[in-house]
Amino acid sequence: MTTKPDYKKYGFIPQRQKGFLIMRIRNRAGNLPASSLCKIADLAERFGSGEVHITVRQGIEIPNVKEELFEKAHQAILEAGLLAAVCGPRVRPVMACPGNNTCPYGLLNTQILAEKLDMQYVGRDLPAKTKFAVCGCANACTKPQTHDVGFRGASEPIISHEQCVKCGGCVRRCPAKAMTIENKALVIDYDKCLSCGVCMQVCPKQALKTGRLGYHIYVGGKGGRYTNDGVVIAKFVQEEEVLSYLNAILVVYEELAEKGQRLYAVLSKFGAQVIQEKVEKLRSVISSN
Numbered sequence: 001m002t003t004k005p006d007y008k009k010y011g012f013i014p015q016r017q018k019g020f021l022i023m024r025i026r027n028r029a030g031n032l033p034a035s036s037l038c039k040i041a042d043l044a045e046r047f048g049s050g051e052v053h054i055t056v057r058q059g060i061e062i063p064n065v066k067e068e069l070f071e072k073a074h075q076a077i078l079e080a081g082l083l084a085a086v087c088g089p090r091v092r093p094v095m096a097c098p099g100n101n102t103c104p105y106g107l108l109n110t111q112i113l114a115e116k117l118d119m120q121y122v123g124r125d126l127p128a129k130t131k132f133a134v135c136g137c138a139n140a141c142t143k144p145q146t147h148d149v150g151f152r153g154a155s156e157p158i159i160s161h162e163q164c165v166k167c168g169g170c171v172r173r174c175p176a177k178a179m180t181i182e183n184k185a186l187v188i189d190y191d192k193c194l195s196c197g198v199c200m201q202v203c204p205k206q207a208l209k210t211g212r213l214g215y216h217i218y219v220g221g222k223g224g225r226y227t228n229d230g231v232v233i234a235k236f237v238q239e240e241e242v243l244s245y246l247n248a249i250l251v252v253y254e255e256l257a258e259k260g261q262r263l264y265a266v267l268s269k270f271g272a273q274v275i276q277e278k279v280e281k282l283r284s285v286i287s288s289n
């Protein structure tokens with residue numbers, strides 16, 4: 001009996017209909033050149049049933065590929081200059097919103113970060129499937145809090161009292177009700193503040209400046225049958241620091257996880273504080289070398 005290839009490693013998933021596979025095409029941060037769409041259409045016609053499905057995580061699937069066509073179909077993805085996806089116990093394609101490339105609410109260039117994550121981590125074997133999501137603001141369109149590791153753009157408002165005319169415009173627009181005018185002075189409750197940046201956009205006097213700007217990093221989230229929100233282990237992390245956090249998180253995950261155990265299970269077993277301390281320790285060791 002011949003052993004079947006590890007389909008999932010190449011982004012193919014056995015379909016519920018025996019003898020058929022779903023073939024996944026990877027994109028970078030939710031983007032594809034327009035010309036790739038024609039190539040995908042061609043693959044769907046040649047190897048599938050002419051249909052394409054877009055997954056909730058921005059993936060592209062071609063269903064109804066006959067199992068015996070696996071090798072040819074995989075080769076055809078590469079020959080078309082496309083990227084095959086990956087499934088199974090490893091880092092999955094990165095999900096990302098457009099960030100400040102096009103979105104009016106975007107605080108950061110999520111696309112640059114997501115591409116870096118994609119190129120450096122996707123396909124890396126880990127104890128279980130591991131999903132990353134990047135988003136550019138507190139609206140959290142890609143749901144970073146329900147990913148194994150999520151990155152959410154955040155901007156800290158700082159009041160310039162000399163410039164503030166106490167018009168109350170920001171107070172009315174603050175979605176977290178974190179702003180008040182008390183004793184004729186604007187006050188921000190930073191425990192409530194979402195770091196969404198809205199107040200900075202609406203102030204007519206530029207009286208709100210950007211303090212820290214970066215990504216809040218969530219760890220241990222998951223979707224699915226029982227959803228779980230991750231915990232924030234670092235705030236306002238600048239893009240160039242993100243990879244050192246992520247490297248440390250993955251090393252700690254590999255050290256503590258049993259085979260098949262996702263990051264949320266490790267987090268609930270050891271607690272967020274242990275994970276956070278281990279991550280910080282590893283980062284300081286790495287940066288001192």
Ligand code: SF4
Pocket residue numbers: 097098099100103104105106107135136137138139140141142
């Ligand atoms: S998360 Fe924010 S930046 Fe990203 S698409 Fe949603 S609103 Fe725009």
Ligand code: SF4
Pocket residue numbers: 155156157173174175176177178179188192193194195196197198199200
């Ligand atoms: S950043 Fe957002 S949540 Fe924070 S004070 Fe400004 S408007 Fe409110």
Ligand code: SF4
Pocket residue numbers: 163164165166167168169170171186202203204205206207208
């Ligand atoms: S909108 Fe600007 S000027 Fe008006 S209260 Fe807020 S910070 Fe002050």
